[in-house]
Amino acid sequence: MASVEVLLSRLDPGVPVPAYARPGDAGADLVTTSDVVIPPGERAVVGTGVAIALPDGYAGFVHPRSGLAARVGLSVVNTPGTIDAGYRGEIKVCLVNHDLREPVVLSRGDRIAQLVVQRVEHAVFREVGDLPSSERGAGGYGSTGGHDVLARTSQAEG
Numbered sequence: 001m002a003s004v005e006v007l008l009s010r011l012d013p014g015v016p017v018p019a020y021a022r023p024g025d026a027g028a029d030l031v032t033t034s035d036v037v038i039p040p041g042e043r044a045v046v047g048t049g050v051a052i053a054l055p056d057g058y059a060g061f062v063h064p065r066s067g068l069a070a071r072v073g074l075s076v077v078n079t080p081g082t083i084d085a086g087y088r089g090e091i092k093v094c095l096v097n098h099d100l101r102e103p104v105v106l107s108r109g110d111r112i113a114q115l116v117v118q119r120v121e122h123a124v125f126r127e128v129g130d131l132p133s134s135e136r137g138a139g140g141y142g143s144t145g146g147h148d149v150l151a152r153t154s155q156a157e158g
């Protein structure tokens with residue numbers, strides 16, 4: 001995997017430096033610095049104890065962890081959260097408990113999200129009267145079909 005050096009400051013010396021659990025992983029795990037209980041359907045902003053300086057031309061994206069999402073319904077409200085290259089504050093994560101019945105109980109040090117660092121480019125928006133044609137054209141939501149689930153769902157709702 002290609003790598004890029006990212007300067008990091010631990011605002012909370014008790015947390016580990018974000019790490020990739022396996023060599024090919026795209027995301028480095030982030031931990032919560034606080035104990036928090038998130039009631040069903042509610043959200044909580046937690047600190048990760050780290051701040052970074054991404055090089056110009058890069059951004060960080062805060063993604064949920066799939067295992068916690070599947071097991072207890074934990075996700076990130078604004079997934080993926082965007083960490084701008086110029087941001088020097090603590091990386092925070094706006095967590096949400098999507099489970100409708102059980103609270104999510106988190107302890108300081110739990111890995112609650114993952115940071116994906118990617119190259120990004122700025123678009124130079126050039127306004128034109130007519131856009132070049134394409135096969136998709138203006139066909140948007142559902143235009144390619146394959147939504148048999150809609151018919152089955154409306155039948156089930158009966």
Ligand SMILES: O=c1ccn([C@H]2C[C@H](O)[C@@H](COP(=O)(O)OP(=O)(O)OP(=O)(O)O)O2)c(=O)[nH]1
Nearest residue numbers: 062078080081082083084087090091092093094
């Ligand atoms: O999950 C996130 C998302 C963002 N941020 C920080 C870094 C980012 O650079 C800054 C602003 O984020 P964003 O641009 O998404 O939020 P905004 O509501 O547009 O705020 P602003 O007006 O400051 O740009 O907040 C986080 O710590 N965690």
Ligand SMILES: [Mg+2]
Nearest residue numbers: 082083084087
């Ligand atoms: Mg913004």
